[in-house]
Amino acid sequence: MSAGYWMAGKTSETATFELFVRRLPPNRDFLVVCGLSQAIEYLTGLKFLDREIAYLKGLPQFEKAPSAFWDYLAGFRFTGDVSAVPEGTVMFAGEPLLTLRAPLIEAQIPETYLLATIGFQTVIASKAARILKAAAGRDVVEFGCRRAHAPEAGCLAGRAAFLAGCVGTSNVAAGMQFAVPVFGTAAHSWVLSFENEAEAFRRLQDLLGERTVQLIDTYDTVEGARQAAAMGQPLWGVRLDSGDLLGLSREVRRILDEAGMTAVKIMATNDLDETTIAALVEQGAPIDVFGVGTSLATSFDAPALSAVYKLVELEAGGQTRYASKHSEGKRTLPGAKQVFRFADRDVVGLQTEALPAGAERLLKQVIVGGEAIVDEKNIRRIQEYARQQIADYGKPGRQVELSASLSALAASH
Amino acid sequence: MSAGYWMAGKTSETATFELFVRRLPPNRDFLVVCGLSQAIEYLTGLKFLDREIAYLKGLPQFEKAPSAFWDYLAGFRFTGDVSAVPEGTVMFAGEPLLTLRAPLIEAQIPETYLLATIGFQTVIASKAARILKAAAGRDVVEFGCRRAHAPEAGCLAGRAAFLAGCVGTSNVAAGMQFAVPVFGTAAHSWVLSFENEAEAFRRLQDLLGERTVQLIDTYDTVEGARQAAAMGQPLWGVRLDSGDLLGLSREVRRILDEAGMTAVKIMATNDLDETTIAALVEQGAPIDVFGVGTSLATSFDAPALSAVYKLVELEAGGQTRYASKHSEGKRTLPGAKQVFRFADRDVVGLQTEALPAGAERLLKQVIVGGEAIVDEKNIRRIQEYARQQIADYGKPGRQVELSASLSALAASH
Numbered sequence: 147m148s149a150g151y152w153m154a155g156k157t158s159e160t161a162t163f164e165l166f167v168r169r170l171p172p173n174r175d176f177l178v179v180c181g182l183s184q185a186i187e188y189l190t191g192l193k194f195l196d197r198e199i200a201y202l203k204g205l206p207q208f209e210k211a212p213s214a215f216w217d218y219l220a221g222f223r224f225t226g227d228v229s230a231v232p233e234g235t236v237m238f239a240g241e242p243l244l245t246l247r248a249p250l251i252e253a254q255i256p257e258t259y260l261l262a263t264i265g266f267q268t269v270i271a272s273k274a275a276r277i278l279k280a281a282a283g284r285d286v287v288e289f290g291c292r293r294a295h296a297p298e299a300g301c302l303a304g305r306a307a308f309l310a311g312c313v314g315t316s317n318v319a320a321g322m323q324f325a326v327p328v329f330g331t332a333a334h335s336w337v338l339s340f341e342n343e344a345e346a347f348r349r350l351q352d353l354l355g356e357r358t359v360q361l362i363d364t365y366d367t368v369e370g371a372r373q374a375a376a377m378g379q380p381l382w383g384v385r386l387d388s389g390d391l392l393g394l395s396r397e398v399r400r401i402l403d404e405a406g407m408t409a410v411k412i413m414a415t416n417d418l419d420e421t422t423i424a425a426l427v428e429q430g431a432p433i434d435v436f437g438v439g440t441s442l443a444t445s446f447d448a449p450a451l452s453a454v455y456k457l458v459e460l461e462a463g464g465q466t467r468y469a470s471k472h473s474e475g476k477r478t479l480p481g482a483k484q485v486f487r488f489a490d491r492d493v494v495g496l497q498t499e500a501l502p503a504g505a506e507r508l509l510k511q512v513i514v515g516g517e518a519i520v521d522e523k524n525i526r527r528i529q530e531y532a533r534q535q536i537a538d539y540g541k542p543g544r545q546v547e548l549s550a551s552l553s554a555l556a557a558s559h
Numbered sequence: 560m561s562a563g564y565w566m567a568g569k570t571s572e573t574a575t576f577e578l579f580v581r582r583l584p585p586n587r588d589f590l591v592v593c594g595l596s597q598a599i600e601y602l603t604g605l606k607f608l609d610r611e612i613a614y615l616k617g618l619p620q621f622e623k624a625p626s627a628f629w630d631y632l633a634g635f636r637f638t639g640d641v642s643a644v645p646e647g648t649v650m651f652a653g654e655p656l657l658t659l660r661a662p663l664i665e666a667q668i669p670e671t672y673l674l675a676t677i678g679f680q681t682v683i684a685s686k687a688a689r690i691l692k693a694a695a696g697r698d699v700v701e702f703g704c705r706r707a708h709a710p711e712a713g714c715l716a717g718r719a720a721f722l723a724g725c726v727g728t729s730n731v732a733a734g735m736q737f738a739v740p741v742f743g744t745a746a747h748s749w750v751l752s753f754e755n756e757a758e759a760f761r762r763l764q765d766l767l768g769e770r771t772v773q774l775i776d777t778y779d780t781v782e783g784a785r786q787a788a789a790m791g792q793p794l795w796g797v798r799l800d801s802g803d804l805l806g807l808s809r810e811v812r813r814i815l816d817e818a819g820m821t822a823v824k825i826m827a828t829n830d831l832d833e834t835t836i837a838a839l840v841e842q843g844a845p846i847d848v849f850g851v852g853t854s855l856a857t858s859f860d861a862p863a864l865s866a867v868y869k870l871v872e873l874e875a876g877g878q879t880r881y882a883s884k885h886s887e888g889k890r891t892l893p894g895a896k897q898v899f900r901f902a903d904r905d906v907v908g909l910q911t912e913a914l915p916a917g918a919e920r921l922l923k924q925v926i927v928g929g930e931a932i933v934d935e936k937n938i939r940r941i942q943e944y945a946r947q948q949i950a951d952y953g954k955p956g957r958q959v960e961l962s963a964s965l966s967a968l969a970a971s972h
Contacts, residue, residue: 147749150766156752163748201735207743210766250752257746258730261705262713269708292674293863295682295708295716300675302709317671322614330620333670335576335870336560338882339569339663353563353623363886388886440863449862450706450853457748469751473776473801 171448175542181267228513234532274310290443375405383411495549584861588955594680641926647945687723703856788818796824908962
């Protein structure tokens with residue numbers, strides 16, 4: 147498309163695109179937006195390497211692309227403007243999460259990356275919010291890297307889960323890259339590699355001291371709990387990873403308490419999701435921490451959002467043309483937009499509209515003329531913002547309206 | 560765990576781990592194994608950078624790790640042996656896809672990466688096989704990068720989908736990195752960016768010539784088809800992306816045929832999966848190519864496999880100890896294994912067993928002493944092997960048995 151725009155002489159036109167989610171999945175009441183920081187890094191660092199251009203040149207699709215186009219790509223930089231909602235913002239279907247205004251080619255090229263990085267992290271953060279709600283105040287740790295969609299996804303899932311309120315991740319790369327707190331426990335192979343459970347437990351204590359979490363179900367959970375109690379301190383907790391977590395957690399709690407280890411925590415894992423966690427919490431299972439893997443790191447019940455990136459305005463020769471597609475069931479609304487948030491509802495309007503009384507603008511400038519002016523890297527600050535957003539707006543059925551100006555523009559296109 | 564093994568003096572023990580899938584998801588009859596090439600690259604290049612070691616050293620979990628352990632990590636290389644089934648092999652639940660024998664720490668460290676890279680690509684290749692079966696010989700192109708779980712997953716999904724039999728991907732990075740054929744069509748923004756559909760279509764022909772695929776549903780599919788027919792050649796095909804694909808494809812076919820464009824193809828997209836494709840094929844929709852995005856690149860109905868990596872043997876002081884966990888519902892079988900494939904069934908046995916008459920060994924050595932001895936990079940060769948595997952073994956209900964030796968070993972542990 148970029149080569150075609152170049153050949154069609156569309157290099158001086160300025161396009162505005164917006165990124166939004168068409169519909170929420172059946173089991174989601176809201177989105178927790180995430181991934182903006184990666185989007186900003188991508189846009190401000192975007193360029194084409196010589197070997198990339200050489201590969202593209204060799205594709206049959208580009209046989210007719212003129213050499214001036216390759217010179218253009220070699221010097222390509224993103225010079226546009228981006229507005230976006232801060233990471234951690236609670237948003238709803240149809241609301242733009244990001245708008246991008248740039249020369250047409252610069253605006254087109256980032257489409258796939260922006261959708262993949264913001265779409266994916268928003269999928270995970272939104273799933274994490276559901277799981278955290280089910281956990282009702284108990285800690286949740288993201289444990290899913292091994293089931294994530296390749297290593298990068300595992301790392302970004304650890305970040306997104308933390309931003310939405312998890313206490314940390316088992317993914318050390320996410321810890322290193324994003325300063326997410328890392329947690330972990332030994333695996334069954336640890337226990338199996340020692341002659342017996344007692345030795346495995348003692349050796350873990352040697353390394354981890356008061357951070358020790360003993361995995362007690364390798365042979366028999368109840369016996370494992372007795373063994374962990376017999377080994378005594380230092381011990382932060384024990385982990386259950388199989389069987390009837392409700393019954394076993396009660397029995398293990400009793401064994402620990404009878405040994406005077408009332409402060410020792412119980413962590414549970416084993417293909418947990420918001421449904422199983424809610425049931426355990428409701429039944430009063432004495433579980434202090436949930437480690438959630440597959441269901442969280444893949445958003446198993448809804449692994450993708452209907453996120454799209456659509457052209458809404460095109461400026462050429464001093465004139466603005468509004469764009470909207472009319473495809474059946476997939477109609478889009480024209481015009482560069484803003485979301486006005488009131489206490490009780492959101493109004494999607496035009497960027498040019500005055501701020502209505504009692505509302506705030508959710509989309510804020512983050513890149514101006516290709517330069518990042520905001521890129522929040524303090525993940526604890528984002529997490530606190532997300533916590534407040536979820537508390538205030540993370541409820542089903544929030545009303546999202548169109549402003550009168552936007553409705554009028556849509557009706558005329 | 561590695562630091563703990565080091566502190567426990569377990570540096571001269573040799574471990575054998577195996578990677579397998581516990582259960583097939585409800586909608587999968589078999590797996591198409593994929594991801595080995597990335598696993599080999601990872602293992603043969605694995606090392607710890609200074610900044611990585613510095614990060615780990617700073618974690619509270621490692622307060623008690625001795626400085627000799629950090630020296631060990633700084634010089635860490637993978638020196639072990641790996642056997643695996645070739646990429647494209649059709650496999651079933653409970654069968655080892657890969658076995659790894661190495662000093663215990665070297666065998667433990669790759670667990671997460673191996674599961675994430677082999678697990679994910681196997682998820683996608685197995686989903687692709689289902690979609691291709693539904694397409695019943697019609698071409699399928701992988702179109703899902705924008706909904707994939709971050710960019711790396713999009714790229715690897717393009718690779719895995721091709722290996723399982725798709726004709727290509729829209730992901731240019733997968734094309735460049737893995738030589739997967741790349742396909743693409745213009746987006747609605749292309750059409751919207753021009754004054755009218757006719758100009759948009761003509762400009763695409765200017766660039767793509769006989770490779771042109773016109774997206775005809777931006778305003779009205781039937782009008783779009785008439786417009787594409789009026790523009791004439793060069794034209795490879797048209798794409799439908801909304802509405803009733805059965806009815807529209809018939810109407811569009813009629814319009815093209817009446818214009819004498821019987822060779823012009825019809826491509827369909829729009830949240831397709833194996834169910835919608837099977838219905839279209841069964842009803843005789845004149846669709847030549849399916850572009851499949853979200854459902855393929857995320858394996859939407861089953862986005863993860865129960866892939867695990869388990870310790871099965873430990874050699875220390877000249878003695879071999881067999882390992883198996885007994886956790887409820889998650890029991891594992893001890894011993895380094897081999898899969899013997901007969902025409903009518905698979906037998907999971909021990910690596911030490913003689914090859915039974917009429918069987919072949921599925922696990923083959925790929926890394927010896929830390930050096931890759933096999934790393935098939937010719938993706939067309941892998942695709943052809945996968946095609947044959949799916950034709951021969953890609954059916955439900957294949958019998959997987961345990962050999963007498965393995966059963967006896969399991970009974971005694």
